[in-house]
Amino acid sequence: MWRRLIYHPEINYALRQTLVLCLPVVIGLLAGQLHLGLLFSLVPACCNIAGLDTPHKRFFKRLIIGASLFAGCSLVVQLLLAQAVPLPLILSGLAMILGVTAELSALHARLLPASLIAAIFTLSLAGNMPVWEPLLIYALGTLWYGLFNWFWFWLWREQPLRESLSLLYRELAAYCEAKYSLLTQHIDPEKALPPLLVRQQKAVDLITQCYQQMHMLSAHHSADYRRMLRVFQEALDLQEHISVSLHQPEEVQKLVERSHAEAVIRWNARTVAARLRVLADDILYHRLPTRFSMRKQIGALEKIANQHPENPVGQFCYWHFSRIARVLRTQRPLYARDLMADKQRRLPLLPALKSYLSLKSPALRSAARISVMLSIASLMGSALQLPKPWWILMTILFVTQNGYGATRVRILHRSAGTLAGLVVAGVALHFHIPQGYTLALMLIITLGSYLIIRKNYGWATVGFTVTAVYTLQLLTLNGEQFIIPRFVDTVIGCLIAFGGTVWLWPQWQSGLLRKNAHDALEADQQAIRLILSDDPQATPLAYQRMRVNQAHNTLFNSLNQAMQEPGFNSNYLDDMKLWVTHSQFIVEHINAMTTLAREHTMLTPELAQRYLESCEIALQRCQQRLEYDGPGSTGNVLESSEPLSHGPLSTLEQHLQRVLGHLNTMHTISSVAWRQRPHHGNWLSRRLRGPGSG
Template sequence: MWRRLIYHPEVNYALRQTLVLCLPVAVGWLLGNLQNGLLFSLVPACCNIAGLDTPHKRFFKRLLIGGGLFAFSSFLVQYLGDYAVPLPIILFSMAMLLGVTGEISPLHGRLLPGALIAGIFTLSLAGRMPIWQPPSLYILGTVWYGLFNWFWFWLWKEQPMRETLSLLYRELAGYCEAKYSLLTQLADPEKTLPPLLARQQKAVDLINTCYQQMHMLAASNDNHHKRLTRAFQVALDLQEHIAVSLHQPEEVQKLVEQSHAEAVIRWNAQTIAARLRELADDILYHRLPTRFSMDKQLQALEKIARQHPANPVGNFCAWHFSRIARVLRTQRPLYQRDLMADRQKRLPLLSAIRSYLSLKSAALRTAARFAVMLAFASTLALSFNLPKPYWLLMTVMFVSQNGYSATRVRIQHRALGTLGGLVVAALTLRFQVPESAVLLVMLTLTLAGYLVIRKYYGLATIGFTVTAVYSLQLLSLNGADFLLPRLLDTLMGCLIAFAGMIWLWPQWQSGLLRQNAHDALETYQEALQKLLGDEESPQKLAWQRMRVNQAHNALFNSLNQAMQEPGFDARYLADMKLWVTHSQFIVEHINAMTILAREHTMLTPQLAERYLQACEIALQRCQQRLEYDGPSSTNNVLETDTPFQQGATTVMERHIKRILEHLGVMHTISSLAWSSRPHHGRWLSRHLRKSA
């Protein structure tokens, strides 16, 4: 029972965040200096936003950089403020100066909002203490935050990676169960595929997260992570075999009508799913797995395959399920991969500055968006005679996310949560409660807020707002005077962030759909060149397979976000949804071909070359249709009839022919969808340009 409680991801995260916040407050209260304890507890909010709690092989180096930037921002706000430099100019300059961190890496890019919030917090402290005290507070607070998190991660070894792996195994279980429970409904892919695509997308996202964590922890060189590295390799094998498709719905229907194959296949899938969920719990709660066998299920499936040798579905399912069962039984991967194949060197500072100064830099656009929003918010605050508009500026920072949809959801939750929290605080401030009881309630609300913050941000905001009001009450005994101004600040901040996300260099995913589709086709071509060429390294084939899955995942994510964005043609997005569906089928066939290539089920060199030429022609036709604004007939110059030998068709050939069929449909969809594309912005360009 205690394992399930202490190792549960939400509980573990909530305990860590609550303790790092509340221990300074408790120490300050015991020493009779509650005010400094409350101020000290503000620093972890900057560290959280800056990602300084992320386990990393350069953990302490990032802490030094983060603490230095916090202190620099705090000093700059006070120093320039003493020289009567207007606040909008200060915040604008800081955002543009610190924005270069986003060009070094995404993780470094999180230092920008953290440093800006440190400067904004300082506004509430300026004039109340010496100029050196707030920077010192940030330096000491970052040191405390880093030491506490280092001790916590040392105490709960490998826990972040265990949580991700556990989620990955659960997602694979749900994907396998859902895929084979819809066996007789695959004839209508428009209805059955979207939920499967969503599950596949979540699995690939978690695989990407595992890769990132391994790079950060240098897991390949750490003996403590060998067991988790092996579990990750097992998960890659499982995803490889689960995410394959024969895509012959008529053969599936025929086999189901002639036998009880549907029940047997579902029995196998449910057995695998149950085992995967059990392994997910074993990984998360530090338990050794029990023995596993599914011989009866496999024997029933093999019997159906023998009874219907002319139908490929039985053999296909039996072969892949047997490989999955072998991996689950031995808990060892089918072969060793180079999990660090995508090593990327960090961008040096001078190179990052050069890239940052380009108008195509995404980091520059992000920094400029923050700069303009903060400058406008501070100008608005000064026009209303608010000398220290820290709540308004913090609201802008807290609700601003990378995309339109995420920002809109965060704004809704933040506004409603703040309103609810202020109402609760207004009702409870009337009671005369001892200081110790107030601190206990604040501790309880903080723990409860962090328990639900990942799933219910609005509810967590209610608790955090009540805690913030009571903090002000304990610091200055006038928390009730802040209720209405804080509500107005929150609403204004949400409106400014929403306007900035729409009008200030928005990253519309609808405009990126074409580029992501083009990139996905290019990745498919590289994979087919390796599979049908002379590449024999299983590691290189496996890594290219993951790149194919990641490219399609980026395309699918763009489509999902584009369908929630305002002002775009629904008909065009519906056509692209069908295009992405056929792209998913190609990904599944490439997954299957990678397995066959590793098993040395190859074609003759001459036949492989002819198939490769046909696939390249079809892929280039699709790319041309996406790239050029012209009549469809002018883009078919590469079209040719490639005669193939007649006779028995191998499994590899079957997959290639299915890929060619899907590419033909995708070309037709692209030709029809082009007329209903959006007619504004980058869509007016005749040629596709590489996105920055």
């Protein structure tokens, strides 16, 4: 029971965040300096947004950088305000200067909004205390935050990684179960595939997250780390074999009609899913796994494969499920990988600065967008006679997300949660609760809000709004006067953020679909080259397989976001949805061919070269059709007068033939989709010219 309580992700996270916020308040209360304790507890908000609680090899170096930026922004704001420099100019300059952090790495990019929030907090402090005091609060607050989190992660070793791995195993279980519950529905992929695409996307996203966490951990030689590394490699094997597809719906239907294969395959899938969920709990709650065997299930599958040797589906399922069962039984990966060989390097400052100064830089556009939104908010504050419109400014930074859909959802939750929280706080303030009970209630509300924030941001905002109003009440004794103005400020901030997302250099995902589709085809091409090479090596194959999955995920995410965006041609998106469906089939075939290549199930050099040439021609035709609106080649790779192979096809050839079939269909779809594209902006450009083009 205590393991489930302490190691549960939401509870562990909520305890950590609540303690790091509330301990300074408790110390301030005991020392008779409650106002300083409350101000000190504001710093963790900046540190959270900056990701300074992320376990990292350079944990303390990042803390120093974060504290320096927070204190530096605070000092700049105070000095420039003292010189009567307009607030819009100050915030715009800070946003444009700090925007270069997004070119360094994704983790460094989080320093931009965090530093701006530190500057905005300073607006409420400037003039009420000496210049050096906010700087000291930021420096000591960040130091406290870092030391507390370092101790917490030392106490619960690898817990963030364990949480990610546990979620990955659960997602693989759900994916396996869902895939084989739709066994006879794959004849209509437009209905059967989208739910599987979502689950596959989540699994690959979690693999990417685990891989990044592996690189950020410093204890490479500890026993716990090596154990987690082995568990992660097992997950890679499981994902590889669960996500494969022979994609022969007619053969599946024949096998189901002639035998009880459907029940046996589902039996295997349910057994695998149940075991994966048990392992997910074992990883999360620090338990050793129990013994496991799938002998009966695999035996039944083998019997069906032997009874129907002419049908490839039985043998295909038997081979992949037996590999999955082997991983689950031995608790060892199928083969060794050097996961640390492909380390992600951050871009050095000078090259990052050069890239940032390009007009095509997404980081520059993002910084400029934030800069304009903050300037408009500052001017709006002046129009409303608010000398320090810090609540409007903070609302903008809290609700602005990377995409239109995410920003819209965050705005709805933020505005509704703030309204409800202000109503609750306004009612509660009329009861004049004693200070001790007020602080105890704030502690309980903070803990409850952090317990639900990951899944229910709107409800968590209700709690945070109540604590914010009571913080103002304890600091200024006039919290009731802030209720109506704060709600108006929230609505203004949400409207400015929404307008900025829609009208200020938006990254419309429908405009990025072409480039992401092109990149997915490029990753497919590299994978097929490796698979059909003379001596395919396990580690490069594993990396390229994951790149194929990740490139397709990027494409799928773009499509999902584009379907939510306003003002674009729905016919074009419908065609691209079908294109992405066929792209997913190619990904599944590449997953399967990777396992075959690793097992040295190879073709003759001449036949491999012919298949490689055919695949490359088909891929290039698809890329050319995506790139420009010109006459496509009339010849079809699949209509060659001479067949690529004579006699019965091997399993690897069956996959390659189906890849060629999907590529031919994708070429036809992209020819239709191009004519239905939007006819404005970057879409008038016929060729893809770089990262910023649509």
